[in-house]
Amino acid sequence: MEHCCDHSGYHGHSPTIIPVYVPVCSCCGLPLASCGCRTSARCAYLLHQEIGVDPGVTEKVAMIGGVAQVSPVLDYMPVDGASSTEVKVVIKASDGTTTTIDETTIAPGYYVKDDIASLSPGSMMTLSVTGCCARLRWRETIEY
Helix, strand or coil: CCCCECCCCCECCCCCCCCCCCCECCCCCCEHHHCCHHHCCCCEEEEEEEEEEECCECEEEEECCCCCCECCEEEEEECCCCCCCEEEEEEECCCCCEEEEEEECCCCCCEEECCCCCECCCCEEEEEEECEEEEEEEEEEEEC
């Protein structure tokens, strides 16, 4: 004899589910009752940014925006058959100092460099390559 059960000993009908509306904050996604954004006139968002280059487009420039420090990540790999390889990042910080990251004679494979120093909004980054594909990625904090 078959029973309507969930094998836990409960026999009968399934429990009734009653939908409940819980208003959430459009800034942080928490229920309004536990959100702190209502006391602030601003909401913060993370905006993902990326620039990429390859043998067809060998250089791009980007400005760091937002309201907080960013930590860029560089990933790169040489293209098949490249006779010479180089990935270069020139960073001009908002205080005027310049830093250069230069990777040359790159063996086949995929590489990630995530130890680039934090940068302030207003910094400029130039990414250039020879015989490689590369991209710089970071997240900017934007307030509304």
